[in-house]
Amino acid sequence: MRKALRIEIHTASVLMAAEELFEKKGYEATSTDDIAKLTGISKSTMYVYFKSKQIIWDSIVCKYMEMFLEDARKAADGKGSFEDRYYKLCFDIVEKFEAHPLFCKGTLGKISVDMDQELYKKIYDIGEQTNEEIARFIRSGIEEGKVRKDIDIYPAVIMMWSSISGIITMAIDKEEYLKLRFNMTREEYLNKAFKMLLEGAL
Amino acid sequence: MRKALRIEIHTASVLMAAEELFEKKGYEATSTDDIAKLTGISKSTMYVYFKSKQIIWDSIVCKYMEMFLEDARKAADGKGSFEDRYYKLCFDIVEKFEAHPLFCKGTLGKISVDMDQELYKKIYDIGEQTNEEIARFIRSGIEEGKVRKDIDIYPAVIMMWSSISGIITMAIDKEEYLKLRFNMTREEYLNKAFKMLLEGAL
Amino acid sequence: MRKALRIEIHTASVLMAAEELFEKKGYEATSTDDIAKLTGISKSTMYVYFKSKQIIWDSIVCKYMEMFLEDARKAADGKGSFEDRYYKLCFDIVEKFEAHPLFCKGTLGKISVDMDQELYKKIYDIGEQTNEEIARFIRSGIEEGKVRKDIDIYPAVIMMWSSISGIITMAIDKEEYLKLRFNMTREEYLNKAFKMLLEGAL
Amino acid sequence: MRKALRIEIHTASVLMAAEELFEKKGYEATSTDDIAKLTGISKSTMYVYFKSKQIIWDSIVCKYMEMFLEDARKAADGKGSFEDRYYKLCFDIVEKFEAHPLFCKGTLGKISVDMDQELYKKIYDIGEQTNEEIARFIRSGIEEGKVRKDIDIYPAVIMMWSSISGIITMAIDKEEYLKLRFNMTREEYLNKAFKMLLEGAL
């Protein structure tokens, strides 16, 4: 009991500190020294709870994946129309990307796979569950007649996820450019882009 | 000019060597030593031509952006139907990503901005020109009646670019997963995904 | 005594585990963590029974010294001819070196001396006893007329011991070399070397 | 010219500093920091001249092997009687062991073999040459009628070398003991031991 609590606290503190630093300086530029110092424990103690810097990073990424899973679940389970749920999902994701672009990007891309490690098994599972929820969500769109019947669901899941990520990433990276060049807020742009993704044509 | 020639040669040699190494071992794992050695000049000489390792990287990224601009130009100028040119464009980009995933990813995302530097001005310009070409391409789609008239062109340009990138990036990163989980080749997946992007719905 | 028994058990378990690990990975590469884990007790408990990693090592070395004492005793007490007992002694030692080269080397050389410590007193005593047995052995050789009468016994003891050790150590370290360079097995070499040591000339 | 000189100086300084420290604190306890500091150059510079701590160690060992080779050569070439040259050789080696026991011991035992490395090739060669000189020395003893005709020369070389080393090592390690227990100086002991080795019996 005691033990579990202490582990919980240490783990959480390290992750908080690391998140802040990674976000501010990036992965490479953040040293394990920095993290331990900000956490307020000794570096060696930190290594008791996290076997490596990489695992700290991956743990945070995992957390964000869990958040995305939650969003996907809401989209699949939610009550409103398919469109409403679609935009809700998109902007739920946007919200996370805005707050923590680095880790959301980390969410995509290859995870160093060592499937013996508990953490990576978990990451894989969460990815699978998310796919499943998005699949449910798309099926509900088909039932509502808002999505073509003949669509291939799993490719659609992956495609949807990667397009949304791509759109958001660029919207954030190029926000300034959009404003300057086309006098368009990020919000406005994203609305249009998500609409195009849904309706196609392009 | 003797001088201009010498600069040309050195610059090109360094970039060639660096590209090979970055591609093989990644940015961090490639040392300036490695690059100079493979180039066949001294490290100090290399620093005469490139002020930093980062600039070497960015120069290569710039080259890839030029290649993408070329692709965009072909899409805008090409003869076939809009659909044909669309798929051609997509797979032209895929081709580059397959051959040089590292730099193509570098092509996206924030470039370390130091707009005083000539290089970054150039990168910006190429980006602009690419946007312009994609815009022309989309306009040609409208003329052909294949793209909605009421579309907002520039957002569409950005959206198209970012979705395509997102789709390709994930297709490459998750190729193994797609094969194992859905028994789908990268090729097959990409075809479906690009079609969905074009036709929407989703 | 409950207590004595517990101590006995713990001590023995730790030594067994440590021996296995030291033998497999060497002293430096074996961590106290490793030892405690293999023993099945906590590191802190281990520190109750052994004040330091070094003492664990020395305890094992001590055990090997006891084994050598046993060999020496057999040589002194044994029935056969002096030569027979000489070769028996040599190959008894060889046998131990082959099985446990690490600790046998540990047996030679300076032991970290802290003669207040019980352990080091014990190590000293065993050394003394071994010398005594070898002395008896040599005396028996004199009686048999196989060893010069005028020999100075104790120097001879030390000399014999150090030469035998030197010969065996090198035979093991350079086994490969002997094979490749002179096509001689370790066994063959050792036979010749022990003979030379006995007969001199060289 | 300049270059060679500078390399020479740096190399020599590092080796001197390292030798002093290794001798004083041992290999493990001496840090690369220590060595660089004592040398008076930066650690990075040191790494320009020596790729690793191990190579620094091995370089010193190599130097001692060269010294032993010199001794062996003198024994083979020398003018006096076989016995005189024998004792001279033994005490030449003793002299080195007394001054630098650590490296002389390093001279024996397995060298981490990476025969691609220039250094290790050199070490091997020196070993070979030394064997050859000792062989010549023993042959001269045969010619003088001081060594048995039927002796197997190369095993004798190895045996002689390993016994001498064993004898000296122990004489140094147990000097105090010899004095206290048998009231015998190291010198006296060594004389007797080398005599026994030569004449055998034992």
Next chain:
DNA sequence: AATGAATGAGGATTCATTCAT
């Protein structure tokens, strides 16, 4: 113009040991 030489600053990880409970 070209470069050999030098280095400051860091960086992830390990481990023997202690101590409060």
Next chain:
DNA sequence: GATGAATGAATCCTCATTCAT
């Protein structure tokens, strides 16, 4: 008596960059 937890101190090595020549 047993131990979980915590850590200070170290360690080898790397590398981008500068500068005198």
